[in-house]
Amino acid sequence: MSKIFENTEVAFSLKSDSELDRAYFLFKMISHEPLVRIGTAVTNFALKAHLPVEGLIRATVFDHFCGGVSEEDCLPVIDRMYVKGVSSVLDYSVEGQEAESYFDAAMEKTLKIINFADEKKSMPIAVFKPTGFGRFHLYQKKGEKKPFTPKEQEEWDRVVARFDKVCKLAKEKDVEILIDSEQSWMQDAADDLCEAMMRKYNTEVPVVYNTFQLYRWDRLEYLKALHKRAQKEGFTVGAKIVRGAYMEIERERADDKGYESPICATKEATDLNFDETLDYILRNLNTISLFIGTHNEQSSYLAMQLMSELGIDKSDNRVWFGQLYGMSDHISFNLAEHGYNVAKYVPFGPVKDVMPYLIRRAEENTSVAGQTTRELSLLKTERKRRKL
Numbered sequence: 001m002s003k004i005f006e007n008t009e010v011a012f013s014l015k016s017d018s019e020l021d022r023a024y025f026l027f028k029m030i031s032h033e034p035l036v037r038i039g040t041a042v043t044n045f046a047l048k049a050h051l052p053v054e055g056l057i058r059a060t061v062f063d064h065f066c067g068g069v070s071e072e073d074c075l076p077v078i079d080r081m082y083v084k085g086v087s088s089v090l091d092y093s094v095e096g097q098e099a100e101s102y103f104d105a106a107m108e109k110t111l112k113i114i115n116f117a118d119e120k121k122s123m124p125i126a127v128f129k130p131t132g133f134g135r136f137h138l139y140q141k142k143g144e145k146k147p148f149t150p151k152e153q154e155e156w157d158r159v160v161a162r163f164d165k166v167c168k169l170a171k172e173k174d175v176e177i178l179i180d181s182e183q184s185w186m187q188d189a190a191d192d193l194c195e196a197m198m199r200k201y202n203t204e205v206p207v208v209y210n211t212f213q214l215y216r217w218d219r220l221e222y223l224k225a226l227h228k229r230a231q232k233e234g235f236t237v238g239a240k241i242v243r244g245a246y247m248e249i250e251r252e253r254a255d256d257k258g259y260e261s262p263i264c265a266t267k268e269a270t271d272l273n274f275d276e277t278l279d280y281i282l283r284n285l286n287t288i289s290l291f292i293g294t295h296n297e298q299s300s301y302l303a304m305q306l307m308s309e310l311g312i313d314k315s316d317n318r319v320w321f322g323q324l325y326g327m328s329d330h331i332s333f334n335l336a337e338h339g340y341n342v343a344k345y346v347p348f349g350p351v352k353d354v355m356p357y358l359i360r361r362a363e364e365n366t367s368v369a370g371q372t373t374r375e376l377s378l379l380k381t382e383r384k385r386r387k388l
């Protein structure tokens, strides 16, 4: 497989010279761990103290990693990317709010996005997070099979109704709906709910996709068991595969509470688990559809190679590649240039509400060895090519 991701001209074709400079400056900043730690603390304090820092955040990290503050705000970004063959998954990235009014608002946003997506070819997929629709501890209690109080049961029924309303509309509008995965100790209940939605709505083509975090050593086994049930009962599986974003807290909690960590022992074991799962799904594409959420070049090359070996067309609608807006453009835009299906998650929301998301991105780029270095080196190559 030729090294298509090295083409920086294609990768950054949408970036003006000044946007390229801003990205370079940004990644340079977040490559310094102490700077990210101090920056995070100062920003959180400033936002809580109502200091006027929103403008600064917008002009730097926010505009790089987010499409805007509202879905309408994201339209220019979505249209620009679609010209290059890259679709968008609008991601309402407000996190950590636990009031019922927020859950209803998040559901309404998702419904609005599905309706919006129905009208635009550039948005074939929508997404939501389980904890956007219900309390974390409610999922946890459900997953632990502890009895609910009558009030909690009513609350849970509302969570189920929100999932159902969104998945139903997605099916009506022919929009695929991805359901993100979160911490393992709330995930069992979310998995059961996702499966119930697949059973109900994935009867013809897959509409509902659950997320499989392959830093968890038990997920391939879980996927195979789900696949077996799906085949027996006559529904298809939608699988978004990722490595997983909560490794540190997963390990810490397992350590604290004295249970076996659900995370693979090493990065190599995670990589192997990811690639084996990719292989399993691509060999079962008639009954499992795939969304590959990764910034890993090797896994992306492997997917391309397997698709070619198995005779799967590059534009087969059952295989999508996905990256986050503001990251790994060299993978997204080069894949699209070569005819693969690619979509970028485009996060949006009010600046102060998307801060947890932005902080995770900054920390990830600091801690994920090699990722920032790679972004920087690609940006450097492109600046050199443009003689900036």
Ligand SMILES: Cc1cc2nc3c(=O)[nH]c(=O)nc-3n(C[C@H](O)[C@H](O)[C@H](O)COP(=O)(O)OP(=O)(O)OC[C@H]3O[C@@H](n4cnc5c(N)ncnc54)[C@H](O)[C@@H]3O)c2cc1C
Residues within 6 Å of the ligand: 179, 180, 181, 182, 211, 213, 215, 242, 243, 244, 245, 246, 247, 263, 264, 265, 266, 267, 268, 270, 292, 293, 294, 295, 296, 322, 323, 324, 345, 368, 371
């Ligand atoms: C489109 C998209 C959607 C996403 N949705 C979700 C989601 O719903 N839920 C979610 O949790 N994450 C999600 N993520 C984030 C994802 O899980 C990863 O954190 C991120 O993509 C980095 O992994 P990678 O495959 O891109 O590449 P890499 O940089 O190759 O891998 C880094 C990842 O490897 C794993 N890892 C690193 N070190 C070790 C170690 N020592 N031992 C074991 N494993 C290790 C961790 O998972 C780490 O994040 C999503 C990412 C994308 C691109």
